[in-house]
Amino acid sequence: MTTAVTVPLATVRDLVYLLAIAGFILALKGLGSPRFARRGNQLGAAAALLAVAMTFTLPTLRHSGKNLVLALIAMVLGAIVAVPVARMVKMTAMPQLVAIFNGVGGGAAALISIIELLHLHSMGEKPAVYVTAEVLLGVLIGSVSFSGSAIAFVKLQELITGRPITYPGQQVINALVGVAIGALLVVALVTGNIAFVFVILGLALVLGLIFVLPIGGADVPVLISLLNSFTGLAVAASGFVLDNNLLIVAGTLVGASGIILTRLMSSAMGRSLPNILFSAFGAVITATGGEAGDASRSVRTGNAEDVGVLLAYARKVVIIPGYGLAAAQAQHTVRELADALTAKGVDVSYAIHPVAGRMPGHMNVLLAEANVPYDELEEMDEANAEMSTTDVALVVGANDTVNPAAHTTPGSPIYGMPIINADEAQNIIFLKRSMRPGFAGIDNELLYNSKTTMLFGDAKDTLQKLVAAVADA
Amino acid sequence: MIGAGTVLAQVAGGTGIVEYLTIFVLAAFVGIEVVSKVPSILHTPLMSGSNAIHGIVLVGALSIMGDAHGTAQLILGFLAVFLATLNVVGGFVVTDRMLEMFKAKPNERAVAQTNTAQTSEAKDTGEQA
Numbered sequence: 278m279t280t281a282v283t284v285p286l287a288t289v290r291d292l293v294y295l296l297a298i299a300g301f302i303l304a305l306k307g308l309g310s311p312r313f314a315r316r317g318n319q320l321g322a323a324a325a326l327l328a329v330a331m332t333f334t335l336p337t338l339r340h341s342g343k344n345l346v347l348a349l350i351a352m353v354l355g356a357i358v359a360v361p362v363a364r365m366v367k368m369t370a371m372p373q374l375v376a377i378f379n380g381v382g383g384g385a386a387a388l389i390s391i392i393e394l395l396h397l398h399s400m401g402e403k404p405a406v407y408v409t410a411e412v413l414l415g416v417l418i419g420s421v422s423f424s425g426s427a428i429a430f431v432k433l434q435e436l437i438t439g440r441p442i443t444y445p446g447q448q449v450i451n452a453l454v455g456v457a458i459g460a461l462l463v464v465a466l467v468t469g470n471i472a473f474v475f476v477i478l479g480l481a482l483v484l485g486l487i488f489v490l491p492i493g494g495a496d497v498p499v500l501i502s503l504l505n506s507f508t509g510l511a512v513a514a515s516g517f518v519l520d521n522n523l524l525i526v527a528g529t530l531v532g533a534s535g536i537i538l539t540r541l542m543s544s545a546m547g548r549s550l551p552n553i554l555f556s557a558f559g560a561v562i563t564a565t566g567g568e569a570g571d572a573s574r575s576v577r578t579g580n581a582e583d584v585g586v587l588l589a590y591a592r593k594v595v596i597i598p599g600y601g602l603a604a605a606q607a608q609h610t611v612r613e614l615a616d617a618l619t620a621k622g623v624d625v626s627y628a629i630h631p632v633a634g635r636m637p638g639h640m641n642v643l644l645a646e647a648n649v650p651y652d653e654l655e656e657m658d659e660a661n662a663e664m665s666t667t668d669v670a671l672v673v674g675a676n677d678t679v680n681p682a683a684h685t686t687p688g689s690p691i692y693g694m695p696i697i698n699a700d701e702a703q704n705i706i707f708l709k710r711s712m713r714p715g716f717a718g719i720d721n722e723l724l725y726n727s728k729t730t731m732l733f734g735d736a737k738d739t740l741q742k743l744v745a746a747v748a749d750a
Numbered sequence: 751m752i753g754a755g756t757v758l759a760q761v762a763g764g765t766g767i768v769e770y771l772t773i774f775v776l777a778a779f780v781g782i783e784v785v786s787k788v789p790s791i792l793h794t795p796l797m798s799g800s801n802a803i804h805g806i807v808l809v810g811a812l813s814i815m816g817d818a819h820g821t822a823q824l825i826l827g828f829l830a831v832f833l834a835t836l837n838v839v840g841g842f843v844v845t846d847r848m849l850e851m852f853k854a855k856p857n858e859r860a861v862a863q864t865n866t867a868q869t870s871e872a873k874d875t876g877e878q879a
Contacts, residue, residue: 294809297806301803301806302780302784304799304803305781305784305785305788305796305799305800305803306784306787308788308792308795308796308799309784309787309788309789310789311789311791311792311849311852311854312854314792314795314849314852315846315849315850315852318795318799318802318842318845318846318849319846321799321802321803321842322802322842322846325802325803325805325806325808325838325842328806328809329806329808329809329812329838332809332812332813333812335812335813335816336816337813337816337817338812338813338815338816339816341816343824344815344816344818344824344827347815347824347827347828347831348812348815348827348828348831350828351828351829351831351832351835352808352831352832352835354832354835355831355832355833355834355835355836355839356835356839358836359835359836359839359840359843360839360840360843362840363839363840363841363843363844363847364843364844364847366844368848371794371798371844371848374798374840374844375794375797375798375801378798378801378802378805378836378837378840378841378844379801379804379837381833381834381836381837382801382804382805382807382833382834382837384829384830384833385807385808385810385811385830385831385833385834385837386807386810388811388826388827388829388830388833389807389810389811389814389830391826392814392817392818392823392826392827392830393814393817395822395823395826396814396817396818396819396823399819399820399823407767501797502797505797505800505801505804508801508804509800509804512804512806512807512810513774513777515807515810516770516810517767517770517774518810519810519813519814520766520770521809521810521813522770522773523806523809524806524807524809524810525770525773525774525777526773526777527803527804527806528804528807529774529777529778529781530777530780530781530784530785530800530803531781531800531801531803531804532778532781533777533778533779533780533781533782533785534781534782534784534785534796534800535797535800536782537781537782537785537786538785538793538796538797541790541793629790629791631790631793634794636793636794636797637790637793637794637796637797638790638791638792638793638794638795638796638797639794641790641791641792641793641794641852642794642795642848642851645848645851645852645853646851648851648853650853650854650855651791651852651853651854652854652855653855654791656789656790656791
């Protein structure tokens with residue numbers, strides 16, 4: 278020891294963890310603007326790397342060769358799987374990817390709690406009640422998040438139907454499982470018997486599954502954001518178990534962010550969170566959906582040439598994209614159209630509904646992928662303020678998010694949902710595959726509006742024809 | 751009632767638990783404050799970025815791995831480290847890939863680049879002089 282001052286290694290480690298906490302907060306703060314977001318995320322990654330590296334200075338890990346080697350192998354394997362998946366996944370598949378990464382995080386948090394419990398048990402210690410409480414919370418929230426995310430993944434990947442799955446007595450069964458878990462939590466806390474923890478683990482996995490099954494369609498974005506929040510809280514619970522401030526803060530930051538996003542999403546859909554989670558929205562309406570495509574009413578069908586002329590001589594065009602745009606992989610073609618119009622001196626912008634796409638903000642990512650500059654992406658309120666001075670509203674693969682029934686029909690399932698007021702524009706062009714209703718399964722009055730022209734067909738084909746028509750105009 | 755009270759006292763009586771709860775509550779307020787300033791255009795990167803941040807559970811998985819004894823604990827620990835690594839590595843990589851795509855209008859970018867170019871030119875000249 279030649280240094281005059283020696284700082285215990287544990288203190289250094291805690292200080293590095295504190296640095297990582299600051300890095301994570303700055304990473305989230307960076308997301309306040311597209312300009313700084315990437316740098317913020319890189320700072321967050323560096324903070325995580327630093328914290329993980331510092332963890333290897335733990336004496337317990339350093340001095341147990343077998344454990345150290347196993348940990349390193351597990352990390353290398355994890356990185357080998359994660360990097361290619363993260364680099365190659367299609368942007369349209371982003372919701373599934375977030376769901377699965379979220380699920381594995383929840384699973385890891387649950388496992389940590391279980392191992393800690395086994396460890397204490399094998400040492401012959403009867404854990405203090407507060408330790409049991411922390412462990413139980415970690416197991417419960419982590420497992421619900423794990424199995425819930427797994428089912429959300431399977432639904433989004435369309436391995437099973439994306440629609441709500443319902444069966445008789447569903448809510449009663451869910452409630453019973455919830456009550457059983459609650460009762461077991463109390464019993465496990467009072468008796469301190471670890472056998473109950475495994476029963477709770479099993480029931481929690483079931484709860485995650487049956488909780489997610491009845492949630493489908495457009496409600497899934499809200500669900501993913503809620504599950505993200507759950508995993509954050511499970512990680513915070515692990516932090517309590519392991520006496521680790523870094524996990525407590527990082528987990529809580531994410532828990533809070535998930536809850537905020539969930540609230541923003543549900544208000545963007547004009548519905549309450551309980552309604553989204555428990556009402557199996559869309560399931561019942563599909564059954565009565567036969568009347569939706571009312572054949573007796575006529576719509577005006579146009580051709581690409583005329584619409585091309587209309588667009589080319591407009592002053593101001595607003596493009597309103599929906600998930601249909603992404604499904605047709607037409608985000609690049611829509612940008613070509615926008616470029617062609619801009620070249621003709623037309624003022625083009627995009628109006629993005631907060632729930633357009635399949636996760637919060639999904640449409641912005643898809644358009645950014647097609648090199649649309651973010652300054653042309655307008656949020657709903659901005660776009661609505663300018664709608665009455667807009668010559669053409671071009672609706673591409675969107676439906677429910679422009680349905681005026683949200684304002685005019687009190688009985689409608691989407692009544693009260695904030696929408697993009699495409700009906701206020703001078704002309705409305707709908708690019709749609711058919712007259713089929715959207716996720717909410719309801720008819721759209723705007724299709725029959727006298728200002729509306731329909732262009733049926735695959736969005737990508739139609740857009741290509743429009744690009745050509747604009748060039749000729 | 752006495753029973754419940756005792757349990758509560760024991761729950762709260764743990765060493766440091768109140769300090770940890772304090773940190774938890776303060777972190778919740780910081781999280782709400784910071785996240786409510788994120789514009790809706792960045793909500794998907796926010797979700798995947800915050801997803802990556804909870805991947806720091808890897809630190810927990812590693813430290814529990816240090817304590818693991820016996821086959822069962824080692825297997826579970828291995829699994830925990832593997833899952834947490836997927837979460838943290840995949841989360842940060844995919845978020846970076848998304849944020850890379852968010853670009854300002856080309857003309858503004860060009861202006862910014864010209865500015866930097868000019869500055870570096872000026873610096874070069876300065877150095878030469």
